[in-house]
Amino acid sequence: MANALTPILLFGLVLTGWLSLGLGSVPVSVTAGLLDWLQGIQSREAMIVAEVRLPRTLLAVAVGASLGLSGAALQGLLRNPLADPSLVGASQGAALGAAAVFYFGLFAAAGSLSVALGGLLGAMLALLLMLGLAGTGTPSLMIMAGLAIATVTSALLAVVLNFAPNPYAMQELVFWLLGSVAERGLDSLYILLPSLLIGGSLVWLQRNLLAGLSLGDKVAQSMGLNVIAGSRLTVLGAAILVGAAVSVAGNIGFVGLLIPHLIRPLVSHRPDRLLVPSALAGGMLVCVADMLVRLLPPGQELKLGVLTSLLGAPLFVWLVFKERRKWL
């Protein structure tokens, strides 16, 4: 099962992506649209498929993959199935950075990328503060430091909302925070894809550490793994992934927490084998959720982050019940 899982998920992801390209208010042929676009033909199909739906689909997949992967990495590192990307403080830092852009109009020169840029800088700043605070500490100390930074940034975000210059600015900010991959444009991928590559590589290179840590810090250390440096690199990788995802798409809740949970039994609970399937499943989930958002009747749009939370919460309750049965 574990060996077939990655190809199955990969196939599912490609299929989901294809369906997402075909889904919208205007029915078009995906194949024709993509072929026209690749040949540089300015047809209606090419416009709709390649310039509207392709960025949105790729964004949804990349955001989901980033969140799923970072969740799997953090849960493995902390050996805690409840660890969540927001624990390292990167999500909140990104949200604050983006809010600062809305509020002060920073990076106006970057145009549509200004919000994402602000978010990424915010995530990086939160991460540096967290690593500085944690020192050369253990993973649990890192989480405490991450929570401390997350609390501070959440408080500052509340201040920004409190003093929003006008109701429209506040509404824009709140909507952005609710999470969405709509109308982001291909530019956002220039931030997201390199971050996915760099953060993903950092995490992937530490897969032996994650496997070794399942036997405890001492055993991992005695098996020649560098626990302290490896833990920091894993947190760094996870923060880059989360920071980029949040800075581009706002808060997409539950993906980082839930996806590793669902995948874990399928990989015999091995934290190292959890990484790639979690990224693929995360991409698939966010892509499907975004398709649902588009399928809902037009009017007031349901935000993607709201939908993932609505879907994720009952699933989480079910997981609690499943866990409870084990103890009875």
Add this chain to the structure above:
Amino acid sequence: MALIAVKDLYLPKRLEHVSLQLDDGELLGLIGPNGSGKSSLLNVLGNVINAEGELTMQGEPIHALTDLERARQIGLLPQEAAVFWSLLVEDVVALGRLPWRDNDSAMINEAIDKAGIRQLLGRSVDRLSGGERARVWLARLLAGAPRVLLVDEPVASLDIHHQLSVMDVLKQHAIPGQGVIVALHDLALAARFCDRLCLLHEGKVVAIGETAEVLTEDILFRTYGIKVEVDLERSPPLVMPA
């Protein structure tokens, strides 16, 4: 030549200038009251914590080895061994190959047979009894095929049957070219299985040598503060509080 030699090992408040050596093919028992420094010593040898002092392996300074090379030579099984996920028995054993960065199934199978856990394959470790789990931890350690095993209190919570089976596995590893250092609280088990004993007290070596030299009523009274009855002529040897 000594497999491992330690000279003047110092770790503030835990090890006070400890010197000892593990001979080739030897099962060396580390005994002493709680807090005497047994675990600290094993953790230093197992590269978990650093201490001042000289550490050599077959005459060569151990610091010349990289962490990975050292892990291939010396394997540690800590006292509070645990697994954090519901891993399968065979996956836990396979993790023992991490120092080699491979998945050598021949070595993994050999370790499974040495520890006698073939019947446990396919089961999740969190569904095993304490005795079964102890043997799975041992198999993980053996899968890396280290020359030297460092084992901290492997029988502390086991029934007498499993105590003997774990000690048998350790004894079988103590052949020429290899060696074992095991920390034990059960002095009778130590007398029965170990080639030599090292008695630690408050971070210092109180006595080291043949069983009969270390397990005397006088030395034990001075270390543990109670009268202990010792009969090493008996088979198996008897060492118990009077």
